[in-house]
Amino acid sequence: MRRYLLWRLAQAAGVLWAAYTLAFLLLDLLPGDPVAAMAGAGLNSTQVTPERLAELRAEYGFDRPLPVRYAASLGDALRGDFGTSVATGRPVADTLADALPPTLQLTAVALPLAVLGGGALALAATFTRHRKLRNLLLSLPSVGISLPAFWVGLMLIQVLSFRVPLFPAFGNDTAAGLVLPAVTLAVPAAVLVAQVLSRSLLEVLDEPYVGTARAKGAGRARVWFRHALRNASLPALTVVGVLAGQLTANAVVVENVFSRNGLGRITTDAVTVQDIPVVQGVVVFGALVFVLINLLVDLAYPLLDRRIVTSVRRSPA
Amino acid sequence: MTKDRPSPGRSASSLALMLALVTTSSACGGAASGGADAGSGPPVSGGTLSFAVATDAGCLDPQQVGSSDTLYALRQTVDSLTDQDPATGRIVPWLARSWEVGDDARSFTFHLRPGATFSDGTPVDAAAVKKNFDAIPDLGGLAILAQGYLDGYRGTRVVDELTAEVVFDRPNAQFLQATSTPGLGLVSPADVAKSPEERCADGVHGSGPFTVSGYRQNQSLTLERRAGYSWGSAAWKKKGAAYLDGVKFTVVAESGVRAGSLGSGQVDAIGGVRRQDEGVLRRGNARVVRRANPGVVFNLGFNNGRPLTRDARVRQAAQAAVDRAEIAAAVFPTGTRAATSVLSRTTPGYTDLSAGLAHDPARAASLLTEAGWTEGGDGIRRKDGRKLSLTVVSFSNAGAYGSALELVQQQLKDVGIELVIKQLQVTQFPETIKTGDYDALWGGDLTRADPDALRTLYSTHQVNSYRLPGGELDTLLDRQAATTDTAERDELVARAQRLIVRQAYVVPIVDQEALIGVSRHVHGLTPGASGGIRLHDTWKR
Numbered sequence: 063m064r065r066y067l068l069w070r071l072a073q074a075a076g077v078l079w080a081a082y083t084l085a086f087l088l089l090d091l092l093p094g095d096p097v098a099a100m101a102g103a104g105l106n107s108t109q110v111t112p113e114r115l116a117e118l119r120a121e122y123g124f125d126r127p128l129p130v131r132y133a134a135s136l137g138d139a140l141r142g143d144f145g146t147s148v149a150t151g152r153p154v155a156d157t158l159a160d161a162l163p164p165t166l167q168l169t170a171v172a173l174p175l176a177v178l179g180g181g182a183l184a185l186a187a188t189f190t191r192h193r194k195l196r197n198l199l200l201s202l203p204s205v206g207i208s209l210p211a212f213w214v215g216l217m218l219i220q221v222l223s224f225r226v227p228l229f230p231a232f233g234n235d236t237a238a239g240l241v242l243p244a245v246t247l248a249v250p251a252a253v254l255v256a257q258v259l260s261r262s263l264l265e266v267l268d269e270p271y272v273g274t275a276r277a278k279g280a281g282r283a284r285v286w287f288r289h290a291l292r293n294a295s296l297p298a299l300t301v302v303g304v305l306a307g308q309l310t311a312n313a314v315v316v317e318n319v320f321s322r323n324g325l326g327r328i329t330t331d332a333v334t335v336q337d338i339p340v341v342q343g344v345v346v347f348g349a350l351v352f353v354l355i356n357l358l359v360d361l362a363y364p365l366l367d368r369r370i371v372t373s374v375r376r377s378p379a
Numbered sequence: 380m381t382k383d384r385p386s387p388g389r390s391a392s393s394l395a396l397m398l399a400l401v402t403t404s405s406a407c408g409g410a411a412s413g414g415a416d417a418g419s420g421p422p423v424s425g426g427t428l429s430f431a432v433a434t435d436a437g438c439l440d441p442q443q444v445g446s447s448d449t450l451y452a453l454r455q456t457v458d459s460l461t462d463q464d465p466a467t468g469r470i471v472p473w474l475a476r477s478w479e480v481g482d483d484a485r486s487f488t489f490h491l492r493p494g495a496t497f498s499d500g501t502p503v504d505a506a507a508v509k510k511n512f513d514a515i516p517d518l519g520g521l522a523i524l525a526q527g528y529l530d531g532y533r534g535t536r537v538v539d540e541l542t543a544e545v546v547f548d549r550p551n552a553q554f555l556q557a558t559s560t561p562g563l564g565l566v567s568p569a570d571v572a573k574s575p576e577e578r579c580a581d582g583v584h585g586s587g588p589f590t591v592s593g594y595r596q597n598q599s600l601t602l603e604r605r606a607g608y609s610w611g612s613a614a615w616k617k618k619g620a621a622y623l624d625g626v627k628f629t630v631v632a633e634s635g636v637r638a639g640s641l642g643s644g645q646v647d648a649i650g651g652v653r654r655q656d657e658g659v660l661r662r663g664n665a666r667v668v669r670r671a672n673p674g675v676v677f678n679l680g681f682n683n684g685r686p687l688t689r690d691a692r693v694r695q696a697a698q699a700a701v702d703r704a705e706i707a708a709a710v711f712p713t714g715t716r717a718a719t720s721v722l723s724r725t726t727p728g729y730t731d732l733s734a735g736l737a738h739d740p741a742r743a744a745s746l747l748t749e750a751g752w753t754e755g756g757d758g759i760r761r762k763d764g765r766k767l768s769l770t771v772v773s774f775s776n777a778g779a780y781g782s783a784l785e786l787v788q789q790q791l792k793d794v795g796i797e798l799v800i801k802q803l804q805v806t807q808f809p810e811t812i813k814t815g816d817y818d819a820l821w822g823g824d825l826t827r828a829d830p831d832a833l834r835t836l837y838s839t840h841q842v843n844s845y846r847l848p849g850g851e852l853d854t855l856l857d858r859q860a861a862t863t864d865t866a867e868r869d870e871l872v873a874r875a876q877r878l879i880v881r882q883a884y885v886v887p888i889v890d891q892e893a894l895i896g897v898s899r900h901v902h903g904l905t906p907g908a909s910g911g912i913r914l915h916d917t918w919k920r
Contacts, residue, residue, distance in 0.1 A: 094806025100520045101809050109825075109835055109842040110523055115809055118520045150437030150596070151521070151576035160596055216635070224639045231640050232431070232631045234598065321631040323597040331437075331597070336806050 070360070074353040081349035082139065082342065086132055089338050095124050096148040099335040122148065135339075139346065145339035149332070154343040157328055162347075164234045165324035168243055168316070169309045175248035176305065180255025181298075187256075188263045189286060200260060206253035211312045215246040215319035232321035243320040247312055251305050258301045262294040269293075296366060303359040307352055422918045424622045428901065431631040431640055433651040435597050439582035441561040442511075443521035443575060447893065447910060448650055450561050452600045452628045454911045456498075457564030457585030460489050460508070462612035463556060463828055463908035465670065468727035470555055471613040474503055474565065474586070480863045484550040489558075491541040495610040497567035499584040503610075505543035509535035510571045512545060515563075519575040527835070528557035550861030552868065553831030556727075560909055586610070588621040588915045602626040615915050616903070622918035641665050641896050647919060648901060652894035654712045660896045668897050669714065670906035671890040673726040673828040675836055676718040677780070679771065679787060680823040680885035684846030687769060688818050692750040693796075694883035699743040700794040701787060703736065707889045710783040718887035721833070721879045725890075725908075728830035728859075728872035732880045736887060743794040752795065760795035768797040769818035774805045783888070784821050812844045820844060824891055828909045830872040834860055837879065845884060852878055 097118045101110040110118075119125040126134075138145060144154035180203075187199035222242060223231040230239045266272065267290050275289045314326035325344060332340035436449035441457050444450055460475040475489040495503040512535050515525045531548040538544055547554070557563055567584040582591050588611065592603035608620045629646065631637045637649040638656035642663025652660065652667060660667060679697070681688040688694055703717030716724075719733040752760035752767050760767040773784055781802070788798040800821075803811060811817065823844075825832045834856040835841055839849040852875060859871040879885065893910050903916040 092806070094804060094808075094810065097520060098806045098809045100523065109527075109844070110809065111842055112809070112813060114523075114526075121519065146576060147437070148520075151443075151579035152437065152596070156580075157596070216633075219636060219639065223645075224643045227643060227645075231636050231643075231645060233629060318632045319636070321598075321629070321633065321636065323595065327597050327632075331434075 070357055074350075074357065077353050078346060078349050082136065082346050083132075085342055085345040086135065086338075089336065089341060090128060092336060094336060095119070096336050096338055097122060097124055099337075100148075135342070139342070144343040144346070147332070147337055147340050149335050149337045149340070154339045157340060158325070158343050158347055161323055161325045161328045164322055165310075165313055165317070165326065167234075167240065168247060168313060168322065168324065169306075171240060171244040172247035172251065172309060173302075173305065175244060176251035176309075177255055177302065179248060180252035180257075181259060183252070183256040184259035184263055185286065185291075187260050188267065189282070203253045203257040203260075206249060207257070209249065211246055211250055211315045212319050214249050215242070215316055218242045218246060219319070234322045234324075239320075239322075243316050243322060246319070247309060247316045250312060251309055254301055254305065254308070255298055259294060259298040262297045263290055266290045266294040292366065296363070299359060299362060299366065303356050306355045310348060310351070420920075422617075422622055422903065423920060424918065425624050426919050427625045427627055428623050428648065428914070428917060428919055429646040430626060430628045431637045431646045431649045432628055433630070433632060433634065433637070435600070435630045437596055438521060438579035439591060439594060439600075440566070440570075440575075440578040441564045441583070441585070442515065442525050442566065443518060443579060445521075445524050445562075449600075451650060451912050452591075452602060452626070454561045454564070454587075454907070455589040455602055455626070455914050456587040456591055457561060457566060457583075458495070458503075458587050458610065458612075459560065459564050460491075460558040461555065462614045463559040464614045465725075465906060465908040468673075468725075468828065468908065470559060473559070473612040474610065475558075478555070480552075480555060482863065484552040484554075484861050484863050485548075486544055486546045487554055487558075488538070488542065488544045491543070492610055493541060495586050497565075497584045497586045498590045498605060499567050499569060501567045501569065501584075503565060503586050504540050505535075505537040506540075507565060507568050508543040508545075509537055510568045511563075511565050514571045521575065521579070522562075524560075525562035528554060528560070528563055550857075552860050552863055553829045553834075556829035556831075559828075561911065589626065592625065597630055599630065600628045602628075611915055615913070617916050621915045622903075623914065626914060635659075638663075638896065641898060644898070647898045648904060649896040650893075652712065652896045654710070656896070657713055664899050665896050666899060668895045668904060668906060668912075669712075669892045670910065671716070671723045671725045671892050672824065672826045672910050673723055673908065674832040675721060675823065675825040675827075676723045676887045677822060677824045677889050677891045678718070678721070678885045678887050679784075680820045680845050681883070682815060682818055682820070682846050683848065683884055684815065685818050687767065690750055691882055692746045693752070693767070694886070696743040696746040696750075696794060697791055697796060698736070698880075698883040698886045699739040699746065700791050700796065701886055701888065702738040702790055703888055704738070705790075706783050706786050709786060710780060711889055712892060712894055715892055716890050718889050720876050721885060721887050722830060722872075722876055723890040726828060726830060726832070728869045730869075730873040730876050732876060735877075735880050740794050747795060754795055758792065758795060759797045766797060767795060768799060770799045770801055770816075771819040771821055772801045772803055772811060772817040773821040774803055774808055780822070787888070812842060815846060823885065826910050830868075830875075831860060833872065833875055833879075837875075837884065847884055852884075 097115060101115060146153055147157055183199060183202060187196055190196050219231045219242065222228045229242050233239050272285060272289055275285050313324060314330060317324040317326040318330060328340060329344050432448040432451060434446060434448045436444045436446040438444050441453040444453055458474050460473060461470045462473040464471050474491055474495055476492045477490045479488045491503060491505065497503060512529060515522060515529050516532060531551055533546045533548050536544040564585060570578055570583040588605055588608045589602035590605050593601040603625045604621050604623060606620060631640060634651055634653045634656055638659040640646045641649045642659045681694050683689060707715045707717050719731050719736065720729055722729045747760055751762045755761040773781055784800060788800065791798050825836055837847055837852060838856045839847055839853055855871050855875040859868050862868040862871060895912060897904050901919045903918055905913050907913050
């Protein structure tokens with residue numbers, strides 16, 4: 063177990079380094095640089111001479127060769143210093159620290175909503191004996207998956223904020239303001255959970271051991287909850303790991319539609335003006351979260367299924 | 380400027396359109412009375428105005444912020460040496476009671492009013508003026524705008540406690556108007572001593588009628604009325620402190636959500652109103668406060684050094700082929716007017732040249748024929764086997780007006796000119812300009828309430844994005860920069876405008892406007908001369 067953990071931590075460090083390096087190289091490949099973005103932003107208020115641009119590049123250190131810049135920024139990052147935002151002059155760490163709580167809050171509400179909602183849908187769809195209802199419930203996820211998050215968000219705003227003023231249309235000041243964004247974010251995730259769980263429930267219900275349980279006189283509810291759900295939730299658990307990534311990706315859309323501050327918002331803003339330090343910070347942070355969640359999910363498997371042993375040999379992935 | 384985000388912006392504008400359509404179909408039952416500013420009664424003090432803007436620049440220093448969304452708020456926190464009357468374009472007293480400009484437009488002496496203080500208690504005096512201006516050249520990349528105003532800055536001399544003389548290496552007539560902009564708004568000497576990053580993050584102490592009382596990046600910026608304020612601009616109506624207790628600016632990224640929020644009473648005013656939001660606002664009992672941006676208009680500007688566009692007849696043909704009225708009506712917000720000069724009608728020194736900008740396809744055709752371009756089989760003209768095909772570069776921050784360019788493309792095709800549109804990211808701007816690899820640039824507007832905007836864009840001593848030949852135009856632009864007499868300067872500016880339009884160096888398209896949606900409960904919210912807003916006289920019921 064200890065060797066396994068060490069191995070996984072080493073893997074995590076490798077993933078983080080790769081994410082950092084790839085992001086650095088990709089940002090460098092983009093045409094233009096943050097100084098050009100500054101000059102371009104002033105496009106309709108002033109003009110910047112090439113000499114002044116060169117001065118500014120030197121001031122911000124963008125004139126140094128790529129390996130030098132990479133080594134310097136990686137060295138700083140290892141010490142926990144992600145530099146200063148080019149666009150706002152604020153330390154990247156502060157910007158991330160400000161943006162993290164609202165995004166955490168949003169996903170912390172959306173994730174249980176998605177798991178409970180998706181789980182309930184899967185259970186209801188497989189549990190019901192009504193054929194038409196079952197077909198309807200089973201087809202809901204495919205409908206849901208084709209609804210873009212921004213559309214769902216705008217519809218909710220339109221109906222529950224503009225027409226019936228129940229919730230605010232923007233901001234992250236109040237608990238009420240969290241409802242619509244969390245629901246919007248939960249919908250695509252719930253759909254994914256429902257799809258995977260209902261499929262694996264249907265498979266598990268066909269297994270011989272379920273037949274045995276039935277033959278021994280277990281009630282429907284006991285078969286579903288005690289016997290089938292436990293095994294069927296393994297694939298769904300893997301999906302929860304993926305969900306963390308999906309939620310973060312959709313947070314970009316949801317945070318923009320609902321004008322919430324958060325990691326998604328700062329990412330959009332930073333990418334727009336090629337604010338390299340901020341983008342780097344976001345990438346590393348995103349990779350960190352992803353690595354941690356997957357580690358937690360892997361560690362949770364043996365709790366659900368004793369046959370899965372966490373050892374280096376048996377689960378190197 | 381409209382800050383459009385390249386990739387999410389595209390989806391954002393289409394979804395804003397969708398939301399507008401939804402609202403159109405659902406809001407028909409709403410109150411239908413027009414949102415006029417009538418029957419308002421006498422002004423009352425108090426209350427907080429809630430204002431939704433699209434973006435947050437993430438910086439609290441007005442000398443370093445160029446985004447109009449953020450300047451809506453920060454403008455209220457700093458005073459300037461002078462103010463510009465939006466109605467007349469004249470420079471009027473503010474922190475400076477009076478001033479003298481040296482004959483050669485190289486020195487400007489300001490006589491400050493006594494008694495004004497920054498919000499940290501420091502007096503606004505000549506030493507503070509000197510410290511502010513001395514620091515601007517080293518303020519870094521975000522202060523590009525302010526640095527441009529101080530081009531050729533030699534220094535400031537503190538003549539006495541309340542008299543400061545600003546001196547330049549070369550004539551700089553635009554500087555007087557520049558002192559009225561937020562970019563040269565004065566901040567406390569204690570803030571000047573800080574680094575540009577600290578000033579952005581911590582904010583600065585201005586002497587304005589409001590102070591920043593709260594800021595959360597990407598979320599909100601709150602202002603609080605400054606008690607005891609009594610040194611307002613001569614262009615304001617109310618003396619003393621402002622009416623409003625405070626103003627809360629909230630960042631609402633989606634234009635459709637902003638409009639819906641105003642329509643449903645969740646906010647009192649919104650910035651960045653788009654064409655598709657107009658219906659929602661009308662039905663929601665809001666009105667639109669608008670003013671054409673001063674400065675150089677939205678245009679199709681030629682690279683005058685390229686083989687095809689070097690011929691004035693080709694440029695003039697394009698100018699005659701463009702139907703400005705159609706473009707203004709089809710793409711821009713309702714009420715946007717066709718350009719009538721290369722300067723917009725709200726710019727001091729503007730002269731009406733609409734006669735030379737008429738839509739005249741027949742003239743375009745005969746100019747092209749005269750230049751040797753004959754009609755080809757595919758509708759595109761040819762000369763010596765070469766197609767009359769021009770590459771026009773459009774940058775991502777031209778945003779929604781990409782569709783206007785497609786309209787121009789059709790209009791030019793009607794006379795046999797092919798326009799090939801090349802879309803580039805705004806970060807590619809400096810490199811593109813350097814290489815000059817384009818026949819024309821789309822947009823090229825420059826917001827500035829001073830005709831010196833012409834020199835910034837069209838003097839060969841500057842960046843010269845349009846590869847102009849210099850000569851007479853340079854002479855006129857340099858002379859206006861050195862002329863302090865308004866009538867004389869206006870005459871030189873008029874000649875420059877006539878020359879640009881006659882030569883069709885750039886093809887003016889529309890006078891772009893900044894639109895602000897305002898609830899009918901809000902009164903006295905007016906645009907500033909340079910396109911911002913003025914909230915000192917604003918009150919709400």
